[in-house]
Amino acid sequence: MKKVFLALVLAFALTFFAFQPITLVDDLGRVVVFDKEVERIVVAAPAISDFIVKLGAKDKVVGVTDFDSYITDVEKIGNMIPLNVEKIVSLNPDIVLLTGGFQEGEISKLEKFGIKTFVLNATTLNEMFRDLSLIGVILGKDRTAQDYAQKLRARVLNIAKNSFTWNEKPRVIYLSAYGSVSQMWTCGTGAYLNELIAYAGG
Structure with a gap:
């Protein structure tokens, strides 16, 4: 009788602690189902690595692009576009994390090989905090992500309170380049980087 009881308890415990499928919506509005725990990730957008x-x-x-400065001790998959699909497939990822816009065309190439993809393409601060929460869910770090997002929000608000009293505000331009100056870009109204500059007093 004891053996039967212990077997039932064990079966219940295994069921209770087993991974439960997760359904999320990425920044392209696509429904993505995670039916197993994510253990192997390829990051095709460096900002996500941070x-x-x-x-x-x-x-x-298990893999990042050549432009990733946040994670440098894993396999390199080459450019952000076009993605080296053959290399990515060889890494056997559970998920490939991409950004929107210029990488959207890479999704179908990966999915032809059964590679699951998830797009994170925040344009505002609120969307960035949402994406942080989504990453937390994907990684099984929900609570950690929520706490970190809360700290970031508090930090931004604290900076904004200080800069709000400034009589003069500096004029700022943000420039970023991947690889060469010819690939330089900036941010405009509505972008979260522009919001951050404004909160900081720019």
Whole structure:
């Protein structure tokens, strides 16, 4: 009788702690179902790596682009576009994290090989915090992501309170380049970087 009881308890425990499928909506509005725990990630957009490191899940990353400065000790997959699909497939990822816009065309190439993709393409601060939460869910770091997002919000608001009293505000231009000056870009109204500059007093 005891053996039967213990077997039932064990079966219940295994069921209770087993991974439950997760359904999320990415920034393209696509419904993505995670039917197993994510253990192997390829990050095709460097900015996403920053969040992954902050959430303490760097060990799940198996591949990044040549432009990634946040995670440097894993396999390199080459350019952000076009993606080296053959290399990515060889890494056997559970998920490939991409950004929107110029990488959207890469989704179908990956999915032809059964590679699951998830697009994170925040344009505002609120969307960035949402994406941080989504990454947390994907990584199984929900609570950590929520706490980190809360700290970031508080930090931004604190900076804004200080800069609000300034009589004069500096004029600022933000420039970023990937690879060469010819690939330089900036941010405009509505972008979260523009919001951050405004909160900081620019």
